[in-house]
Amino acid sequence: MTEPTTQSGTPAPRTGDEQTTGAGRSRLGDRKKARLDELAQATAAPGGVSLFRDAFRRLRRNPAAIVGAAIIVLFVLVAIFAPLIAPHDPVRRFDELTDLLTPNNIAGPMDGFPLGSDELGRDLLSRLVYGSRQTLFVGVLATLIGLAIGVLLGAIAGAVGGWVDNILMRITDVMLALPALLLAITLVALASKSSQWTVIMAVAIVNVPIFARLLRGSMLAQRESDHVLAARALGVKQRSIVLRHMLPNAMTAVIVQATLTLSVAIIEAASLSFLGLGDPDRDRAEWGAMLGDAGVRYFEVRPELAYYPALAIIVVALGFTLFGEAMREAIDPKNRR
Numbered sequence: 057m058t059e060p061t062t063q064s065g066t067p068a069p070r071t072g073d074e075q076t077t078g079a080g081r082s083r084l085g086d087r088k089k090a091r092l093d094e095l096a097q098a099t100a101a102p103g104g105v106s107l108f109r110d111a112f113r114r115l116r117r118n119p120a121a122i123v124g125a126a127i128i129v130l131f132v133l134v135a136i137f138a139p140l141i142a143p144h145d146p147v148r149r150f151d152e153l154t155d156l157l158t159p160n161n162i163a164g165p166m167d168g169f170p171l172g173s174d175e176l177g178r179d180l181l182s183r184l185v186y187g188s189r190q191t192l193f194v195g196v197l198a199t200l201i202g203l204a205i206g207v208l209l210g211a212i213a214g215a216v217g218g219w220v221d222n223i224l225m226r227i228t229d230v231m232l233a234l235p236a237l238l239l240a241i242t243l244v245a246l247a248s249k250s251s252q253w254t255v256i257m258a259v260a261i262v263n264v265p266i267f268a269r270l271l272r273g274s275m276l277a278q279r280e281s282d283h284v285l286a287a288r289a290l291g292v293k294q295r296s297i298v299l300r301h302m303l304p305n306a307m308t309a310v311i312v313q314a315t316l317t318l319s320v321a322i323i324e325a326a327s328l329s330f331l332g333l334g335d336p337d338r339d340r341a342e343w344g345a346m347l348g349d350a351g352v353r354y355f356e357v358r359p360e361l362a363y364y365p366a367l368a369i370i371v372v373a374l375g376f377t378l379f380g381e382a383m384r385e386a387i388d389p390k391n392r393r
Contacts, residue, residue: 114386121382127375135188142182143168147339153177162358174361175350183341184364190335190342191372194256195322201260202321203314206267207307213268214275214306215298225272228265236262240324244333252335259324263317270313274306281305308387316380319373326369343369 115121134141144150154177156163163173171180209228213221231239243258244250278284279302287297326344328334334345343365351362 110386112386115382118382118386120378121386124375124378124380124382127371128379131188131372131375132192134185135192138185138189142179142185143170144179144182146178146182146186146341148179149177150179151177153179160357162354162361164358164360171360171364172358174346175354180361180364183346184343184368187341187343187346187365187368188372190340191322191326191344191369194252194259194325194342195318198256198259198321198325199263199314199318201256202263202317203267203310205260206264207271207310209264210268210271210310211275211298211303214272214279215294215302221272224268228268231262231265232269236320237324237327240328241331241333244328250333250336252340255325255328255334258328259321262324263321266317267310267313271306271310274309275302278302278306312380312383312387315376315383319376319380322369322373322376 115125150169150173152166153163153169153173156173157175157177162175163169163177165172169179169181171184174180174183209224213224240258240262243261244254247254275298284297284301287301325334326342326347329342329344330348332348335342338345338349346365347362347369351365355362
């Protein structure tokens, strides 16, 4: 439609309604343009919230995460500064405690010994403090070894696929079909002599299939993602795609699982020591061994010998579980609001 013209060929002047409509459209366009500029500036701003920063912010607001983190930090500090915290040598037998030992009596709390004696006249509090070191060492090292082997197997299965994937996953299925503690007991029993390292390796091997299957599933999900398909279209080598694109994006769930596995590793290691399959050195303080040695044999005489190490195991395992579950909820996109 052409604008009306006058006889001289010039456009006729707009009426009042047409001028109002044109001005309104102009103002609406200006508002849209201003809004687009704001969005562009917000997108380009350096203060954007990343995935991990958002997860950390959600963790700080989660009471379960705070409680779990506090327990973990306290446990680690006690383990690190055990020589400064423990009031006595955990191996030394004190005359004032051994003199009170009878078949029906073990010394309770007294001056200089807040938790009393164990079955051999040693300070129970000092042994509990030093036992945190052994528990932390076994749990963390077993989890790290299992994580390393599991990540290696899961990355190979997820990246290569085919018959390699089938063989590795069938092996993990067989291991997952067996109860974890029963498999750990079998592995320790196969060793010629039980020791601290047999416990660590048994617990690590039990956790390998968990990490392997989890990482393999994440790798398969990453294989068909847009950024991986784009990298393949650009001719990027398969090795670079796996190491730079697939593996880093698939490791988040595995790291969260490692936090949860720490609590399981602590309980499994304590269970092996409780059954007498752990470190044969009874002078070395370890919560599971303390629970099995004196806690059971002298339970009717002094049940605190079982209560204290059992409570320590429960609290530490609870701390890692709370923090791990909070991490999983914070990182999982489905739980975001």
